[in-house]
Amino acid sequence: KARAPVSAGKPSTNMYTVGKPARMKVQGNYRLTDDPTHDVRHIILDAGGLPFPVLEGQSVGIIPPGTDADGNAHLPRLYSVSSPRDGERPGYHNISLTVKRDEQGLASNYLCDLEKGAEVCVTGPFGATCLMPNAPDARLLLICTGTGSAPMRAFTMQRQRAGATGGMTMFFGARTPESLPYFGPLKKVPEGVLKQHLVFSRLDGQDKEYVQDRMMAKQEAVADLLNDPKTHIYICGLRGMEEGVEKALSSIAESIGQPWATLRDAMREDGRFHVETY
Numbered sequence: 589k590a591r592a593p594v595s596a597g598k599p600s601t602n603m604y605t606v607g608k609p610a611r612m613k614v615q616g617n618y619r620l621t622d623d624p625t626h627d628v629r630h631i632i633l634d635a636g637g638l639p640f641p642v643l644e645g646q647s648v649g650i651i652p653p654g655t656d657a658d659g660n661a662h663l664p665r666l667y668s669v670s671s672p673r674d675g676e677r678p679g680y681h682n683i684s685l686t687v688k689r690d691e692q693g694l695a696s697n698y699l700c701d702l703e704k705g706a707e708v709c710v711t712g713p714f715g716a717t718c719l720m721p722n723a724p725d726a727r728l729l730l731i732c733t734g735t736g737s738a739p740m741r742a743f744t745m746q747r748q749r750a751g752a753t754g755g756m757t758m759f760f761g762a763r764t765p766e767s768l769p770y771f772g773p774l775k776k777v778p779e780g781v782l783k784q785h786l787v788f789s790r791l792d793g794q795d796k797e798y799v800q801d802r803m804m805a806k807q808e809a810v811a812d813l814l815n816d817p818k819t820h821i822y823i824c825g826l827r828g829m830e831e832g833v834e835k836a837l838s839s840i841a842e843s844i845g846q847p848w849a850t851l852r853d854a855m856r857e858d859g860r861f862h863v864e865t866y
């Protein structure tokens with residue numbers, strides 16, 4: 589039932605397949621986190637001369653090289669694109685991914701260990717619904733945990749480049765500042781572009797706090813967004829967050845006399861409510 593925002597750009601999908609992937613070159617692989625137990629990477633892939641149009645909110649498939657135990661080629665793993673439509677810098681023909689190393693993970697270890705200049709097989713782009721509105725006065729409510737921040741980075745950069753006026757509010761949860769991807773770069777984004785609520789669950793001497801707790805603490809601001817038909821909501825990250833975040837949204841919506849299920853379904857129908865959790 590997911591729908592794209594009415595004003596979203598038209599996405600290209602399935603241009604490159606397992607049989608005919610795009611071969612991209614690694615332009616950079618930078619560690620984003622200071623926590624030694626939490627290796628999150630910003631990986632930039634250059635499409636070279638290949639057409640590879642992406643919109644913020646789309647994802648790509650990465651095919652790890654080699655074969656599985658049965659001798660079959662590995663299947664692609666999906667990653668959200670964390671760069672805006674016209675590249676890491678305007679006019680650059682590249683995309684970036686935000687990847688957390690999972691010690692057991694085949695694709696994440698392959699990606700996190702990539703060296704500059706290496707060639708990577710990429711499928712996609714994929715996704716035609718979790719897109720960004722192009723209307724400059726749209727207001728975005730971004731709720732994410734960990735690497736679920738990947739599409740939020742793309743949205744923020746694109747809105748900033750496009751001079752959007754509606755503003756964005758983000759609730760971003762991580763264990764600590766050291767494990768929050770893009771902690772440094774986020775500090776440089778002006779509040780008028782992105783109002784940030786960075787929420788930490790494992791700070792020494794402090795109670796665990798999740799994004800849904802902070803949303804409840806800031807319920808007036810969230811209610812103001814829920815009351816506005818220009819608001820678009822995006823929830824990305826751990827599957828476990830979905831229930832708590834919906835509970836918070838439900839409680840805040842009810843407090844302003846809006847039954848949440850009705851509001852959510854209307855927003856979804858309108859392409860203004862998006863959830864991508866894993």
Ligand code: NAP
Nearest residue numbers: 668733734735736738761762763789798825826828829866
């Ligand atoms: P993580 O570091 O394990 O967790 C991030 C934060 O979420 C921590 O503070 C954690 O708290 C908290 N959390 C745990 N359970 C929660 C709950 N029920 N409600 C609210 N917050 C909760 O996250 P991660 O390993 O980066 O995982 C992010 C997820 O995003 C992955 O599942 C990934 O597949 C998905 N994702 C990734 C992309 C991408 O492109 N890379 C895009 C979309 C989604 P505690 O651990 O302290 O309890």
